[in-house]
Amino acid sequence: MARILITSAIPYINGIKHLGNLVGSQLPADLFARYQRGRGNEVMFLCATDEHGTPAELAAAKAGKPVADYCAEMHEVQADIARRFGLSFDHFGRSSSPQNHALTQHFAGQLAEHGLIREVVEQQMYSRADGRFLPDRYIEGTCPNCGFESARGDQCDNCTKQLDPTDLINPHSTISGSTDLELRETKHLYLRQSAMKDKLEAWIDSKTDWPVLTTSIAKKWLNDGDGLQDRGITRDLDWGIPVKKGAEDWPGMEGKVFYVWFDAPIEYIACAKEWADAKGLDDSAWQRWWRTDKGADDVRYVEFMGKDNVPFHTLGFPATLMGSGEPWKLVDYIKSFNYLNYDGGQFSTSRGRGVFMDQALEILPADYWRWWLLSHAPESSDAEFTWDNFQVSVNKDLADVLGNFVSRITKFCRSKFGEAVPEGGAYGSQEEALLADLTARVRAYEGCMEAMEVRKASQELRAIWVAGNEYLQSAAPWSTFKTDPETAAMQVRLGLNLIRLYAVLSAPFIPFTSARLAEAMGIPDLGWPDDVAAALTALPAGHGFSVPDVLFAKISDEDREDWQSRFAGIRS
RNA sequence: GCCUCGGUAGCUCAGCGGUUAGAGCUGACCGCUCAUAACGGUUAGGUCGCAGGUUCGAAUCCUGCCCGAGGCACCA
Numbered sequence: 001m002a003r004i005l006i007t008s009a010i011p012y013i014n015g016i017k018h019l020g021n022l023v024g025s026q027l028p029a030d031l032f033a034r035y036q037r038g039r040g041n042e043v044m045f046l047c048a049t050d051e052h053g054t055p056a057e058l059a060a061a062k063a064g065k066p067v068a069d070y071c072a073e074m075h076e077v078q079a080d081i082a083r084r085f086g087l088s089f090d091h092f093g094r095s096s097s098p099q100n101h102a103l104t105q106h107f108a109g110q111l112a113e114h115g116l117i118r119e120v121v122e123q124q125m126y127s128r129a130d131g132r133f134l135p136d137r138y139i140e141g142t143c144p145n146c147g148f149e150s151a152r153g154d155q156c157d158n159c160t161k162q163l164d165p166t167d168l169i170n171p172h173s174t175i176s177g178s179t180d181l182e183l184r185e186t187k188h189l190y191l192r193q194s195a196m197k198d199k200l201e202a203w204i205d206s207k208t209d210w211p212v213l214t215t216s217i218a219k220k221w222l223n224d225g226d227g228l229q230d231r232g233i234t235r236d237l238d239w240g241i242p243v244k245k246g247a248e249d250w251p252g253m254e255g256k257v258f259y260v261w262f263d264a265p266i267e268y269i270a271c272a273k274e275w276a277d278a279k280g281l282d283d284s285a286w287q288r289w290w291r292t293d294k295g296a297d298d299v300r301y302v303e304f305m306g307k308d309n310v311p312f313h314t315l316g317f318p319a320t321l322m323g324s325g326e327p328w329k330l331v332d333y334i335k336s337f338n339y340l341n342y343d344g345g346q347f348s349t350s351r352g353r354g355v356f357m358d359q360a361l362e363i364l365p366a367d368y369w370r371w372w373l374l375s376h377a378p379e380s381s382d383a384e385f386t387w388d389n390f391q392v393s394v395n396k397d398l399a400d401v402l403g404n405f406v407s408r409i410t411k412f413c414r415s416k417f418g419e420a421v422p423e424g425g426a427y428g429s430q431e432e433a434l435l436a437d438l439t440a441r442v443r444a445y446e447g448c449m450e451a452m453e454v455r456k457a458s459q460e461l462r463a464i465w466v467a468g469n470e471y472l473q474s475a476a477p478w479s480t481f482k483t484d485p486e487t488a489a490m491q492v493r494l495g496l497n498l499i500r501l502y503a504v505l506s507a508p509f510i511p512f513t514s515a516r517l518a519e520a521m522g523i524p525d526l527g528w529p530d531d532v533a534a535a536l537t538a539l540p541a542g543h544g545f546s547v548p549d550v551l552f553a554k555i556s557d558e559d560r561e562d563w564q565s566r567f568a569g570i571r572s
Numbered sequence: 573g574c575c576u577c578g579g580u581a582g583c584u585c586a587g588c589g590g591u592u593a594g595a596g597c598u599g600a601c602c603g604c605u606c607a608u609a610a611c612g613g614u615u616a617g618g619u620c621g622c623a624g625g626u627u628c629g630a631a632u633c634c635u636g637c638c639c640g641a642g643g644c645a646c647c648a
Binding site for chain 2: 405
């Protein structure tokens with residue numbers, strides 16, 4: 001039995017995520033986790049909320065709540081939505097957990113001990129009105145190069161020139177609008193990534209099976225300009241993990257916290273400890289997933305993320321793990337995704353444009369979204385959500401091909417043989433051909449799922465559903481029944497078994513529907529069909545079943561038009 | 573500006589050096605009538621972004637250009 005460790009990029013705490021965020025990491029990670037569990041492998045699937053940083057502090061202030069309370073509430077909101085989408089995390093943790101505090105401080109201490117931390121005194125913009133240091137992007141002013149009035153402190157959006165906040169004319173805080181800014185001296189810790197450049201590069205070079213999208217970004221950072229640069233890992237903020245050297249205080253760093261991108265990936269590990277603690281297990285339970293000296297040497301670790309997250313997962317986080325000098329498990333495969341756009345543009349939280357996870361579940365069950373999103377996952381390039389496409393895909397694939405198949409076979413059986421699997425008859429050439437076809441298709445489906453080729457896997461699954469309709473059409477039990485009821489019984493028995501097979505195979509994509517099918521067929525045990533022919537005899541003659549309600553109601557034109565205008569957002 | 577990825581039928585995509593460029597959806601036609609007016613079959617539809625080049629042969633390799641997206645280091 002293989003052991004698979006799976007992490008999804010951890011969603012930021014600030015607000016409810018949209019469908020693009022969902023399909024970019026959590027949903028495909030869930031697909032993979034469910035598939036691997038279905039195959040009988042041991043899976044640890046981890047995700048969490050990413051709770052630190054300036055945006056969390058600002059969102060909390062806007063909501064008029066203490067940051068800790070705000071994050072606790074938003075964590076529950078996100079956890080609830082994730083549950084309702086069927087995201088099957090073994091644990092959904094928090095980067096603000098005590099476990100992550102301790103582990104992040106531990107890593108910083110280890111890195112310092114190995115001479116990989118240096119202290120840097122630097123000048124940074126401070127806003128007296130806001131009472132905080134401002135990240136470059138929170139400062140706007142007039143561009144000295146082109147005169148654009150809303151240039152940001154790091155770059156002018158108009159002429160694209162790279163800027164320093166001190167370059168700006170009439171700089172002001174984008175938080176308060178205050179112009180009362182000054183340069184202040186502050187001390188920060190830098191992770192000496194430059195010292196680990198060769199080690200990181202050798203490691204990246206060994207990953208020959210990774211997508212180009214992933215390795216090219218890493219190599220750019222490694223080799224561009226002067227090569228890999230050191231990275232600041234602390235900030236002057238109130239909310240975060242206090243800077244400490246392991247359990248010891250860090251002289252001169254009082255009142256400072258670790259930078260969110262330093263502690264967020266460490267939460268992948270801390271999350272496993274949260275899981276163990278919540279279950280009352282000791283440290284060996286989570287260490288066997290993360291420490292190669294404590295049982296993790298046979299673990300395959302796969303990370304899922306959007307392409308914007310790649311640098312931190314290919315360089316920053318591995319640098320932290322390698323630099324610790326301890327035998328932590330490094331990622332084996334990174335599956336990265338492009339972006340999902342919404343109807344000709346980007347999803348936009350501020351404009352209310354596009355569908356957000358909570359809204360999606362208000363209008364349709366999770367499986368509709370899961371199916372569409374996964375079968376249109378932005379793997380090779382950016383993808384686009386349109387209501388037309390959504391309506392047509394869902395109606396055709398789910399309602400017509402799968403839903404109607406289940407309906408026609410169960411209802412036919414009920415009317416001719418009753419609500420139990422009929423007995424009698426033996427396979428003929430049509431059935432043998434179907435078994436051969438299905439066996440080949442199931443093996444192809446497994447191949448796609450192992451390779452995490454999400455779209456192709458969805459196409460294979462759909463083809464497996466279609467094979468059922470083709471069989472019914474050619475076998476025509478409604479016609480056979482008139483002259484040869486025994487053969488019709490065999491055909492129907494096979495059809496009912498196909499439903500069970502579909503429940504098993506479809507579970508990674510549409511888990512809620514699979515569960516309904518399994519219940520209707522009266523078979524709670526959904527073992528993976530390693531032997532397809534055998535799997536199609538799992539429901540024996542005489543086994544009772546029930547006719548399920550309509551699996552997928554079709555989306556009407558009225559619904560589509562209604563939703564299209566409802567989620568269009570404010571035109572600008 | 574630099575780097576990377578993408579631009580293939582009306583739509584969503586596959587193919588990435590070798591027979592007449594494929595699939596699903598949409599359209600047209602036929603069949604079936606068990607079923608959510610569902611299903612099955614047939615068929616139509618493309619100078620493979622543009623211009624050059626390499627090759628016996630290019631959607632597939634190279635060069636340039638156009639269009640879209642991302643990255644370019646402290647925004648998560």
